[in-house]
Amino acid sequence: MKTRAAVAVGAGKPLEIMEVDLDGPREGEVLVEIKATGICHTDEFTLSGADPEGIFPAILGHEGAGVVVDVGKGVTSVKKGDHVIPLYTPECRQCPSCLSRKTNLCTAIRATQGQGLMPDGTSRFSIGKDKIFHYMGCSTFSNFTVLPEIAVAKVDPAAPFDKICYIGCGVTTGIGAVINTAKVEEGATAAVFGLGGIGLNVIQGLKLAGADMIIGVDVNDDKKTWGERFGMTHFVNPKKVDNVVTEIVNMTKRGADQIGGADYTFDCTGNVTVMRQALECSHRGWGQSIVIGVAGAGQEISTRPFQLVTGRSWRGTAFGGARGRTDVPKIVDWYMDGKIQIDPMITHTLKLEDINKGFDLMHEGKSIRSVVVY
Numbered sequence: 109m110k111t112r113a114a115v116a117v118g119a120g121k122p123l124e125i126m127e128v129d130l131d132g133p134r135e136g137e138v139l140v141e142i143k144a145t146g147i148c149h150t151d152e153f154t155l156s157g158a159d160p161e162g163i164f165p166a167i168l169g170h171e172g173a174g175v176v177v178d179v180g181k182g183v184t185s186v187k188k189g190d191h192v193i194p195l196y197t198p199e200c201r202q203c204p205s206c207l208s209r210k211t212n213l214c215t216a217i218r219a220t221q222g223q224g225l226m227p228d229g230t231s232r233f234s235i236g237k238d239k240i241f242h243y244m245g246c247s248t249f250s251n252f253t254v255l256p257e258i259a260v261a262k263v264d265p266a267a268p269f270d271k272i273c274y275i276g277c278g279v280t281t282g283i284g285a286v287i288n289t290a291k292v293e294e295g296a297t298a299a300v301f302g303l304g305g306i307g308l309n310v311i312q313g314l315k316l317a318g319a320d321m322i323i324g325v326d327v328n329d330d331k332k333t334w335g336e337r338f339g340m341t342h343f344v345n346p347k348k349v350d351n352v353v354t355e356i357v358n359m360t361k362r363g364a365d366q367i368g369g370a371d372y373t374f375d376c377t378g379n380v381t382v383m384r385q386a387l388e389c390s391h392r393g394w395g396q397s398i399v400i401g402v403a404g405a406g407q408e409i410s411t412r413p414f415q416l417v418t419g420r421s422w423r424g425t426a427f428g429g430a431r432g433r434t435d436v437p438k439i440v441d442w443y444m445d446g447k448i449q450i451d452p453m454i455t456h457t458l459k460l461e462d463i464n465k466g467f468d469l470m471h472e473g474k475s476i477r478s479v480v481v482y
């Protein structure tokens with residue numbers, strides 16, 4: 109079949125809207141009509157050329173929602189008409205990682221996914237004889253896409269596509285980092301670096317978990333009001349203080365010994381200097397710092413080992429530690445029940461033709477989430 113898609117033709121180049129060829133689903137695969145997709149900073153990261161796994165031409169996008177329109181041989185868990193959210197972290201429930209119960213990082217199809225291919229090592233997308241690569245196993249910047257059955261979560265058909273697409277990455281990543289990865293407890297203190305599409309969901313998750321003090325950190329002062337809307341109690345602009353680490357340590361001093369530091373810190377910027385700051389303002393003895401941000405090729409993190417010797421932990425999380433087929437339908441239900449907010453974070457709704465505007469708005473710090481509706 110033919111489908112309309114925004115194609116990433118090369119690093120740093122605007123996406124090009126094209127009609128592309130799409131082969132139907134093979135064994136264990138499903139064809140999904142994408143109804144809406146968010147634009148995540150990771151799409152921008154890959155488009156910029158900073159992603160070591162970046163490959164062109166490709167159809168980016170990994171934050172979608174849509175309807176199953178066809179299924180390949182042997183598919184049992186979804187059927188035509190089901191509403192689904194594509195999963196860049198699938199859940200096969202059979203690989204050693206899934207069976208370990210220690211991680212959400214299913215390994216069933218990770219190798220081919222990283223090469224922009226379907227599990228059988230081929231691409232379903234092309235223009236004539238020229239192959240176009242998949243992206244993160246999702247390619248939601250195409251109106252129709254093919255996914256392995258294990259990489260879709262079946263969700264409530266009453267849920268609006270243009271909102272729940274955000275659960276395909278940002279919402280789940282932010283809230284999951286708090287609940288699944290850090291396992292934040294009631295009364296905790298926390299600092300969140302970077303109040304964009306991910307950081308605001310970390311704040312929302314901290315509020316849900318019952319954290320007392322939620323410090324938001326952003327170089328953009330406009331993010332103060334945004335953070336406050338979702339439960340942030342304090343704001344720091346690192347450009348306006350001498351030393352952001354000292355500032356947060358001082359703000360969180362408590363107890364007889366007056367040792368400061370947040371119980372939990374989260375990097376939602378992808379900046380390795382910020383990752384170090386987040387670690388170093390976590391509490392001596394028990395502070396946990398969670399890396400969510402994705403850093404470019406060649407970037408490395410560093411700190412004095414003493415920071416770890418004295419009890420801080422540096423950890424990371426992908427897709428908020430969520431097991432997609434199990435957890436994503438529940439998060440959709442939380443949204444439908446009013447337990448979490450999504451609508452106010454979707455600041456812009458665009459047509460596919462205007463998708464590059466979504467990237468511009470992100471660069472300018474003017475959007476939280478832009479969503480493309482097909």
Ligand code: NAD
Binds near residue numbers: 379425
């Ligand atoms: P975004 O562009 O919406 O937000 C980034 C925010 O960081 C902005 O508000 C910006 O002003 C702020 N910022 C930039 N430099 C800063 C600094 N030095 N100090 C403090 N704040 C700073 O991006 P997003 O969509 O929220 O994504 C955030 C990061 O998370 C990206 O690196 C993205 O690739 C990554 N990500 C990771 C996962 C995962 O599973 N680990 C999932 C989604 C996104």
Ligand code: AHE
Binds near residue numbers: 148150162218277
């Ligand atoms: N391809 C990059 C890494 C990109 C990355 O870390 N991706 C996150 C999801 S970001 C979603 O917005 C992730 O899930 N990572 C785990 C995985 O298996 O990809 C690189 O550095 O090579």
Ligand code: ZN
Binds near residue numbers: 151
């Ligand atoms: Zn993402």
